Amino acid sequence: MRENEISIEELSYELSIVLDGLLYYAGVAKTDLEEVANLYVECSDEALEGSDAQGVDEVIVIVEYLKQKYPQYFKKKGK
Template identity: 40%
Template sequence: MKSPNNVELEDLYYEVSILLEGVLYFAGVKKQNLQKAAEIYTQIIDDVLQNSQANGVDEVLEVVKFMKINHKELFE
Protein backbone atom coordinates (compact mmCIF):
# COMPACT_ATOMS: atom_id res chain seq x y z
CA MET A 1 0.00 0.00 0.00
CA LYS A 2 1.31 3.43 -0.92
CA SER A 3 1.65 6.09 1.74
CA PRO A 4 -0.27 9.33 1.28
CA ASN A 5 3.00 11.15 0.50
CA ASN A 6 3.81 8.75 -2.35
CA VAL A 7 0.33 9.20 -3.81
CA GLU A 8 0.67 12.98 -3.58
CA LEU A 9 4.08 12.85 -5.28
CA GLU A 10 2.76 10.64 -8.07
CA ASP A 11 -0.19 12.98 -8.59
CA LEU A 12 2.14 15.98 -8.65
CA TYR A 13 4.51 14.27 -11.10
CA TYR A 14 1.55 13.49 -13.39
CA GLU A 15 0.31 17.09 -13.29
CA VAL A 16 3.78 18.51 -13.95
CA SER A 17 4.28 16.15 -16.91
CA ILE A 18 0.95 17.26 -18.40
CA LEU A 19 1.88 20.92 -17.89
CA LEU A 20 5.24 20.36 -19.58
CA GLU A 21 3.56 18.73 -22.57
CA GLY A 22 1.13 21.67 -22.72
CA VAL A 23 3.99 24.18 -22.72
CA LEU A 24 5.77 22.24 -25.45
CA TYR A 25 2.58 21.98 -27.52
CA PHE A 26 2.03 25.74 -27.38
CA ALA A 27 5.71 26.25 -28.23
CA GLY A 28 5.04 24.39 -31.47
CA VAL A 29 5.86 20.74 -30.78
CA LYS A 30 3.82 18.40 -32.96
CA LYS A 31 1.20 16.59 -30.88
CA GLN A 32 2.60 13.17 -31.80
CA ASN A 33 6.04 14.27 -30.52
CA LEU A 34 4.97 15.60 -27.11
CA GLN A 35 6.09 12.64 -25.02
CA LYS A 36 9.47 12.44 -26.78
CA ALA A 37 9.94 16.22 -26.45
CA ALA A 38 9.14 16.09 -22.73
CA GLU A 39 11.71 13.33 -22.27
CA ILE A 40 14.33 15.34 -24.15
CA TYR A 41 13.46 18.45 -22.13
CA THR A 42 14.05 16.66 -18.83
CA GLN A 43 17.30 15.14 -20.12
CA ILE A 44 18.82 18.43 -21.28
CA ILE A 45 17.53 21.00 -18.79
CA ASP A 46 20.54 20.85 -16.47
CA ASP A 47 23.06 21.10 -19.31
CA VAL A 48 21.22 23.95 -21.05
CA LEU A 49 20.92 25.97 -17.85
CA GLN A 50 24.36 25.15 -16.45
CA ASN A 51 25.88 28.55 -17.31
CA SER A 52 22.62 30.44 -17.61
CA GLN A 53 21.52 33.46 -15.63
CA ALA A 54 17.86 32.70 -16.39
CA ASN A 55 15.42 32.39 -13.50
CA GLY A 56 11.85 31.18 -13.19
CA VAL A 57 9.88 31.08 -16.42
CA ASP A 58 12.93 32.32 -18.33
CA GLU A 59 14.55 28.95 -17.61
CA VAL A 60 11.71 27.19 -19.38
CA LEU A 61 11.88 29.59 -22.31
CA GLU A 62 15.63 29.09 -22.64
CA VAL A 63 15.31 25.30 -22.76
CA VAL A 64 12.47 25.48 -25.30
CA LYS A 65 14.51 27.89 -27.44
CA PHE A 66 17.44 25.45 -27.31
CA MET A 67 15.12 22.62 -28.35
CA LYS A 68 13.74 24.62 -31.28
CA ILE A 69 17.28 25.07 -32.57
CA ASN A 70 18.66 21.61 -31.81
CA HIS A 71 15.57 19.39 -32.16
CA LYS A 72 13.74 21.01 -35.08
CA GLU A 73 12.20 17.70 -36.11
CA LEU A 74 9.90 17.79 -33.06
CA PHE A 75 8.30 21.11 -34.03
CA GLU A 76 5.72 22.18 -36.59
Protein backbone atom coordinates (compact mmCIF):
# COMPACT_ATOMS: atom_id res chain seq x y z
CA MET A 1 0.00 0.00 0.00
CA ARG A 2 1.29 3.44 -0.85
CA GLU A 3 2.05 5.76 2.04
CA ASN A 4 -0.72 8.24 1.19
CA GLU A 5 -3.46 5.61 0.78
CA ILE A 6 -6.00 5.19 3.54
CA SER A 7 -6.87 1.66 4.65
CA ILE A 8 -10.45 0.45 4.89
CA GLU A 9 -10.04 0.24 8.66
CA GLU A 10 -8.88 3.86 8.89
CA LEU A 11 -11.71 5.06 6.66
CA SER A 12 -14.25 3.06 8.66
CA TYR A 13 -12.95 4.60 11.89
CA GLU A 14 -13.13 8.13 10.48
CA LEU A 15 -16.67 7.59 9.18
CA SER A 16 -17.71 6.24 12.57
CA ILE A 17 -16.44 9.42 14.24
CA VAL A 18 -18.26 11.59 11.69
CA LEU A 19 -21.52 9.68 12.28
CA ASP A 20 -21.13 10.07 16.05
CA GLY A 21 -20.56 13.81 15.63
CA LEU A 22 -23.57 14.13 13.35
CA LEU A 23 -25.81 12.31 15.81
CA TYR A 24 -24.45 14.30 18.74
CA TYR A 25 -25.32 17.58 17.04
CA ALA A 26 -28.73 16.15 16.12
CA GLY A 27 -29.39 15.84 19.86
CA VAL A 28 -28.16 12.37 20.87
CA ALA A 29 -26.41 12.14 24.25
CA LYS A 30 -22.80 10.95 24.11
CA THR A 31 -23.76 7.91 26.18
CA ASP A 32 -26.25 6.82 23.49
CA LEU A 33 -24.13 7.44 20.39
CA GLU A 34 -23.09 3.82 19.82
CA GLU A 35 -26.65 2.54 20.09
CA VAL A 36 -28.11 5.22 17.83
CA ALA A 37 -25.29 4.79 15.30
CA ASN A 38 -26.24 1.12 15.10
CA LEU A 39 -29.89 2.11 14.63
CA TYR A 40 -28.82 4.48 11.84
CA VAL A 41 -27.20 1.62 9.94
CA GLU A 42 -30.02 -0.84 10.66
CA CYS A 43 -32.82 1.58 9.68
CA SER A 44 -31.26 3.29 6.68
CA ASP A 45 -33.01 1.16 4.03
CA GLU A 46 -36.36 1.43 5.81
CA ALA A 47 -35.97 5.19 6.26
CA LEU A 48 -35.16 5.71 2.59
CA GLU A 49 -37.93 3.44 1.28
CA GLY A 50 -39.96 5.41 -1.23
CA SER A 51 -37.63 8.40 -0.98
CA ASP A 52 -35.81 9.94 -3.92
CA ALA A 53 -33.24 11.57 -1.62
CA GLN A 54 -29.62 11.42 -2.73
CA GLY A 55 -26.32 12.39 -1.17
CA VAL A 56 -26.56 14.53 1.95
CA ASP A 57 -30.36 14.47 1.68
CA GLU A 58 -30.24 10.73 2.42
CA VAL A 59 -28.49 11.45 5.71
CA ILE A 60 -31.09 14.09 6.59
CA VAL A 61 -33.97 11.72 5.79
CA ILE A 62 -32.46 8.96 7.95
CA VAL A 63 -31.84 11.27 10.93
CA GLU A 64 -35.40 12.65 10.70
CA TYR A 65 -36.70 9.09 10.55
CA LEU A 66 -34.73 8.18 13.68
CA LYS A 67 -36.03 11.29 15.46
CA GLN A 68 -39.60 10.23 14.73
CA LYS A 69 -39.17 6.53 15.49
CA TYR A 70 -36.84 6.87 18.50
CA PRO A 71 -37.54 10.32 20.01
CA GLN A 72 -36.23 9.19 23.41
CA TYR A 73 -32.68 9.47 22.07
CA PHE A 74 -33.02 13.05 20.82
CA LYS A 75 -33.11 15.89 23.29
CA LYS A 76 -35.07 19.02 22.53
CA LYS A 77 -32.99 22.01 21.51
CA GLY A 78 -32.56 24.56 24.28
CA LYS A 79 -33.12 22.00 27.05
